[in-house]
Amino acid sequence: MKNLFYVATLALFFMSCKQEKTLILHEDFSGDTLDTSVWSFALGDGCPQACGWGNNELQVYTDNNHHLEDGKLIITAKQDTSGYTATRINTKGKFEFQYGTVEMKAKLPAGKGTWPAFWLLGSNIDQVGWPACGEVDIMEYAGREPGIIHTSMHTPSSYGRTVNTEKNMIPNIEEGFHTYTANWTPEAITFSIDGKKVYTYAPEVKNAETWPYDQPFYILLNLAVGGTFGGTEIDNSIFPVTYEIDYVKVWEYQN
Numbered sequence: 001m002k003n004l005f006y007v008a009t010l011a012l013f014f015m016s017c018k019q020e021k022t023l024i025l026h027e028d029f030s031g032d033t034l035d036t037s038v039w040s041f042a043l044g045d046g047c048p049q050a051c052g053w054g055n056n057e058l059q060v061y062t063d064n065n066h067h068l069e070d071g072k073l074i075i076t077a078k079q080d081t082s083g084y085t086a087t088r089i090n091t092k093g094k095f096e097f098q099y100g101t102v103e104m105k106a107k108l109p110a111g112k113g114t115w116p117a118f119w120l121l122g123s124n125i126d127q128v129g130w131p132a133c134g135e136v137d138i139m140e141y142a143g144r145e146p147g148i149i150h151t152s153m154h155t156p157s158s159y160g161r162t163v164n165t166e167k168n169m170i171p172n173i174e175e176g177f178h179t180y181t182a183n184w185t186p187e188a189i190t191f192s193i194d195g196k197k198v199y200t201y202a203p204e205v206k207n208a209e210t211w212p213y214d215q216p217f218y219i220l221l222n223l224a225v226g227g228t229f230g231g232t233e234i235d236n237s238i239f240p241v242t243y244e245i246d247y248v249k250v251w252e253y254q255n
Helices: 002-017
Strands: 020-027 040-042 059-061 066-069 072-080 083-086 088-090 100-107 114-122 135-140 148-154 165-169 178-184 189-193 196-201 217-225 241-254
Touching: 020 100, 059 217, 072 217, 083 217, 100 114, 100 135, 114 241, 135 178, 135 189, 148 189, 148 196, 165 196, 217 241
Parallel strands: 059 083
Antiparallel strands: 020 241, 040 088, 066 072, 072 083, 072 241, 088 217, 100 178, 100 241, 114 135, 114 217, 135 148, 148 165, 178 189, 189 196
């Protein structure tokens, strides 16, 4: 009987210590315009600091290649005689978080040349630069590889063509809306697509080289065209093409 009482008491203790999560960001893209108290626009072609946004991307980012419709953010990539335009937004300096769960529900564009992404960057990027700040690619998709979602980590120990990456084949991922999630703790970052775990990054040795994930990060959403990941072959017949985001949510851990 004493043993049973001990087990029950221990179970209650661990249940009381279990971390709960509080929703701290629910961006449902309601209203008529983007909430600029949360989001900022990246503009131009990245020059002079990082022309082509460091990836030989072909698009110029504007603040008018998007609109809100039926509670969704619609980012549109367009092509005309002057080239390609699209939109990139981020929460830098406005909404940043450390540990928790971040999730997006979105419908991806299809076609060669498209490169939509949902990712995080360390808030200290202006002080230490990239990749020292760390990067978390929750979802990257290249239209040249239909059905494949990339999840990648960029750190000083491995970046660019990083070894810390996972490619997941999900037939018809371009059809309909799907959820892309990262669960971030001091021990690991675990990624899921539609609730199914697909990759975990948890280096045994955690230091500045392998684990810059002990500080706040901010969120980025963008639709690029071409580039080192999007590919040099672009199907101009697909434009205009849209990246539709239903929501972005962040839950923070509470002890």
